[in-house]
Amino acid sequence: DTAVSQTPKYLVTQMGNDKSIKCEQNLGHDTMYWYKQDSKKFLKIMFSYNNKELIINETVPNRFSPKSPDKAHLNLHINSLELGDSAVYFCASSSPEDLRFGPGTRLTVT
Amino acid sequence: KNEVEQSPQNLTAQEGEFITINCSYSVGISALHWLQQHPGGGIVSLFMLSSGKKKHGRLIATINIQEKHSSLHITASHPRDSAVYICAVRRGGADGLTFGKGTHLIIQP
Numbered sequence: 001d002t003a004v005s006q007t008p009k010y011l012v013t014q015m016g017n018d019k020s021i022k023c024e025q026n027l028g029h030d031t032m033y034w035y036k037q038d039s040k041k042f043l044k045i046m047f048s049y050n051n052k053e054l055i056i057n058e059t060v061p062n063r064f065s066p067k068s069p070d071k072a073h074l075n076l077h078i079n080s081l082e083l084g085d086s087a088v089y090f091c092a093s094s095s096p097e098d099l100r101f102g103p104g105t106r107l108t109v110t
Numbered sequence: 111k112n113e114v115e116q117s118p119q120n121l122t123a124q125e126g127e128f129i130t131i132n133c134s135y136s137v138g139i140s141a142l143h144w145l146q147q148h149p150g151g152g153i154v155s156l157f158m159l160s161s162g163k164k165k166h167g168r169l170i171a172t173i174n175i176q177e178k179h180s181s182l183h184i185t186a187s188h189p190r191d192s193a194v195y196i197c198a199v200r201r202g203g204a205d206g207l208t209f210g211k212g213t214h215l216i217i218q219p
Contacts, residue, residue: 031204045206055204101153
């Protein structure tokens with residue numbers, strides 16, 4: 001019974017396209033996140049979302065936008081994809097006592 | 111300079127050895143996490159610490175808030191412990207984590 005799920009697992013697309021990655025958690029956690037892991041395996045926060053409060057990392061381009069239809073979902077939309085967007089994107093969710101990561105989505109922009 | 115520094119970056123040890131990975135941070139935090147990432151890519155939270163010490167099986171994590179330092183210890187290391195171990199801190203509330211660059215651990219049989 002998957003706690004944090006992401007779809008798709010792999011995404012290959014061309015520059016300039018718009019794409020979305022979906023994330024769902026069934027843990028009842030209040031906070032959800034998107035993290036980016038670059039080619040050097042360094043992880044960085046992109047967004048956190050808690051009770052309709054969105055905290056944005058100031059370095060994230062505005063081509064990236066999170067959308068939360070409800071507490072269990074935080075989707076990531078990316079417009080006008082660029083080569084540098086190629087990375088692994090991890091969704092995560094947390095409560096005060098627990099933190100779980102999704103399996104990751106490997107995005108390749110060609 | 112990164113807000114979270116880990117050492118060593120790479121560590122190769124023999125099966126059975128006692129392993130220590132260190133983490134220092136430069137900001138005020140509400141919690142510190144130790145994460146494990148296997149070659150397959152999945153990330154697992156091993157410990158969440160705000161003070162003191164926690165133990166889970168062969169893994170022990172400690173934190174000294176005054177010194178802004180944490181350590182992860184692995185006793186009786188085993189090849190299945192081979193992974194990247196990442197220290198990450200949360201400043202507070204719903205803030206996301208700030209990560210160290212990770213320690214790549216290899217345990218040889």
